[in-house]
Amino acid sequence: MAYSILFAPLAPELAAPITARLKVLSNLDIAEHRVPQDGQFTLTLADRPISFRIATLPCRGGEKIVLRLLHQVEQALDLEALGLSSQQLAAFRSALNQPQGLMLVTGPTGSGKTVTLYSALQARNRDEVNILQR
Incomplete structure (x- = not known):
């Protein structure tokens, strides 16, 4: 089951630096704003790895970014x-x-x-x- 959480739009002055940081974390081309890009990155929070998928999409006035939290496999099964x-x-x-x-x-x-x-x-x-x- 997927859940979406919507937040108020970011202040315009925060959009560019947050977008650039997410692209750097995901090894995406930070200079490319005209074509969609997909990537992923992992952060360690509270000693646990948290993986994210990122998708960027060019749109009027900037880029739209979608982040998806990926389920972490705790251990392999028999x-x-x-x-x-x-x-x-x-x-x-x-x-x-x-x-x-x-x-x-x-x-x-x-x-x-x-x-x-x-x-x-x-x-x-x-x-x-x-x-x-x-």
């Missing part, structure tokens, strides 16, 4: 807890144990892609397997 059928779980485990290949995990926002991937990494995390994190 593969059995992902809600897969026994046949799906067997196929997923088989794919995870292949020495090479490509696995695509797709779905809409909030459908569990990140939890699925973290769970898959946890299932593969053994001494003889190298997992690189960017």
Whole structure:
């Protein structure tokens, strides 16, 4: 379920510096105001990482910015807890144990892609397997 919170418009003198700061945090081009841009950034508040997605859209009089707070995955699940059928779980485990290949995990926002991937990494995390994190 998504919630929107609307606030009064910012004072005009605050809009440009706040927009620039959000773009810097998101590694967006601060000089580009004519095309939409999308990015993300993470802040640590109260010792917890909070991730945001940002979308900018050019409009008359400046840019419109939409920020979305992303759900943080606290921990990976056991593969059995992902809600897969026994046949799906067997196929997923088989794919995870292949020495090479490509696995695509797709779905809409909030459908569990990140939890699925973290769970898959946890299932593969053994001494003889190298997992690189960017």
